[in-house]
Amino acid sequence: MKSVAGIHLLGFCLAVFVLSSCNKPSYRFTNTDKDAKIKTLGTVEVTARLVEIPDGAIFQRDLYDYAAILKYEVVAVHRGTLEKGTTIYVGHYDPWKPRSKAADQRVKLMGGTLREFRSGSLHHMALETSMDDHYLGGIVDKYFGKHTGPTYWAVWTNAAD
Amino acid sequence: MSITPSPRYRFASLRILRCLCLVIFSSAALAGDLSPEVAKLAGEVRGKGWIVFPARSEKGDWDLFVMRPDGSQRRNITNTPDANESYPLFSRDGSRLLYRRLARNEIIDGNRYGEQGVPVVANADGTEPRVIGGEGDLPWASWSPDGQALACLSVKEITFVDAASGKVLRTLPRHGFFQQMTWSPDGKWLSGVANSFGTAWSIARMNITTGEANAVSNVDCCTPDWFPDGTKLIFSNRPPGQKTNNGQGWTQLWSADVDGHNRQLIYGEDGRHIYGGQVSPDGRYVLFTGNPQEDGDPGESGAPMGLMRLSDAPIIGGESKELRALHPDTKSGPVLTLPTGWEPCWTFSESPASHSKP
Numbered sequence: 001m002k003s004v005a006g007i008h009l010l011g012f013c014l015a016v017f018v019l020s021s022c023n024k025p026s027y028r029f030t031n032t033d034k035d036a037k038i039k040t041l042g043t044v045e046v047t048a049r050l051v052e053i054p055d056g057a058i059f060q061r062d063l064y065d066y067a068a069i070l071k072y073e074v075v076a077v078h079r080g081t082l083e084k085g086t087t088i089y090v091g092h093y094d095p096w097k098p099r100s101k102a103a104d105q106r107v108k109l110m111g112g113t114l115r116e117f118r119s120g121s122l123h124h125m126a127l128e129t130s131m132d133d134h135y136l137g138g139i140v141d142k143y144f145g146k147h148t149g150p151t152y153w154a155v156w157t158n159a160a161d
Numbered sequence: 162m163s164i165t166p167s168p169r170y171r172f173a174s175l176r177i178l179r180c181l182c183l184v185i186f187s188s189a190a191l192a193g194d195l196s197p198e199v200a201k202l203a204g205e206v207r208g209k210g211w212i213v214f215p216a217r218s219e220k221g222d223w224d225l226f227v228m229r230p231d232g233s234q235r236r237n238i239t240n241t242p243d244a245n246e247s248y249p250l251f252s253r254d255g256s257r258l259l260y261r262r263l264a265r266n267e268i269i270d271g272n273r274y275g276e277q278g279v280p281v282v283a284n285a286d287g288t289e290p291r292v293i294g295g296e297g298d299l300p301w302a303s304w305s306p307d308g309q310a311l312a313c314l315s316v317k318e319i320t321f322v323d324a325a326s327g328k329v330l331r332t333l334p335r336h337g338f339f340q341q342m343t344w345s346p347d348g349k350w351l352s353g354v355a356n357s358f359g360t361a362w363s364i365a366r367m368n369i370t371t372g373e374a375n376a377v378s379n380v381d382c383c384t385p386d387w388f389p390d391g392t393k394l395i396f397s398n399r400p401p402g403q404k405t406n407n408g409q410g411w412t413q414l415w416s417a418d419v420d421g422h423n424r425q426l427i428y429g430e431d432g433r434h435i436y437g438g439q440v441s442p443d444g445r446y447v448l449f450t451g452n453p454q455e456d457g458d459p460g461e462s463g464a465p466m467g468l469m470r471l472s473d474a475p476i477i478g479g480e481s482k483e484l485r486a487l488h489p490d491t492k493s494g495p496v497l498t499l500p501t502g503w504e505p506c507w508t509f510s511e512s513p514a515s516h517s518k519p
Contacts, residue, residue, distance in 0.1 A: 066361050104385070107274070132316075133317070136314075137272070137340075138339070144358075
């Protein structure tokens with residue numbers, strides 16, 4: 001009898017703990033935060049498919065911060081004047097890092113839920129244009145000389161698959 | 162049973178060993194234990210002005226020091242235990258010093274040091290320091306040849322600023338320049354690190370009248386500086402394809418004509434990243450820093466600097482089997498080992514001597 005009561009008491013305490021934990025302020029981004037960032041940052045908001053990751057575009061080297069230019073096909077336009085089906089080129093800072101960990105002293109405004117860049121995946125992005133107006137640093141551009149028009153700068157990148 | 166130390170422990174042990182080696186190496190050099198060739202080189206440069214460089218003080222902060230080019234008469238000219246100082250640049254006449262002052266707890270970043278902290282101008286001996294802007298102002302500021310203006314580089318543009326009033330004189334699009342920008346001795350060009358030539362970390366020059374830019378060397382290059390006649394740049398370069406250092410290779414000191422031709426190895430050493438090349442005002446010697454760790458100069462405590470004759474180039478230091486195989490017709494010295502520091506700047510002026518004791 002005693003042990004059954006003990007189990008009930010333990011269960012009650014666990015339930016109280018879980019419920020009270022839910023009310024504690026969280027310093028992680030909530031879904032609302034994520035939506036707010038993607039909907040307000042930058043001047044363009046699109047969902048786009050990452051066409052490919054060229055050889056050597058994404059690598060990790062100690063103390064070697066850089067932005068890689070990646071090629072996308074626009075699937076949906078949420079803000080801005082781009083058209084569905086357009087090919088765009090987007091600069092991502094330190095692309096070997098999860099987007100939530102990419103911001104640093106050089107690029108302070110950067111984030112999103114995307115953990116890893118994979119060819120063919122869909123990304124929901126808040127973009128700035130042009131990249132040169134927002135980024136001062138090394139660029140790895142495997143498309144150099146192969147495209148015209150602006151290169152966009154990814155401020156916020158969420159996974160959209 | 163053998164005990165294998167953890168990677169972290171091994172790394173810490175290697176660091177301690179490297180530091181000991183560096184201390185022993187530099188102490189031996191400075192104690193007068195020099196080969197006749199190196200002693201001759203030291204004697205040649207002893208009276209040729211002064212070198213300013215950041216280094217850690219005995220209190221642990223980064224201060225600015227000056228010394229004779231042979232390493233003698235070293236003294237602290239800032240003495241600010243509550244702040245770090247970095248990126249010292251003598252005006253071309255050697256009368257003034259421009260540098261950045263950071264909070265003591267701010268780590269100096271090897272790619273951002275020109276935009277960290279506040280800009281300060283002082284007399285060349287460090288006296289009468291005057292803060293000339295706020296946090297991050299006048300980023301990558303570099304003296305004009307006459308010392309009347311500063312060229313600055315920000316994400317927005319290149320700005321030419323009157324050094325006395327701070328008034329913006331004119332602007333230029335930056336055309337991909339993003340760090341370590343320096344005004345040419347003839348005042349007509351800027352050199353810098355650029356991202357607009359297809360590879361990250363290209364060395365480029367820009368005509369300050371037209372804004373036209375050309376690449377000088379375009380694979381993994383940085384810290385460019387001018388030869389005094391303006392016809393060549395000296396810079397750090399990590400040539401691709403190296404097998405050492407886990408396939409990442411080592412950064413070497415190179416020079417090239419300003420149109421990108423006649424690239425030449427100046428100094429390389431497997432086991433040290435060579436940065437901060439600066440040619441003496443007479444174009445005969447070159448200073449550099451060399452650290453076993455990438456970014457080890459600003460991130461930690463620097464490493465002994467080196468000085469060599471350009472007429473002896475190319476020189477390869479240490480065993481450097483891979484590098485020697487690539488460059489068989491090189492010398493092994495002489496290289497004068499100087500005190501620990503990084504990003505040195507050299508003037509032939511005697512202004513930094515004002516408060517020094519012979």
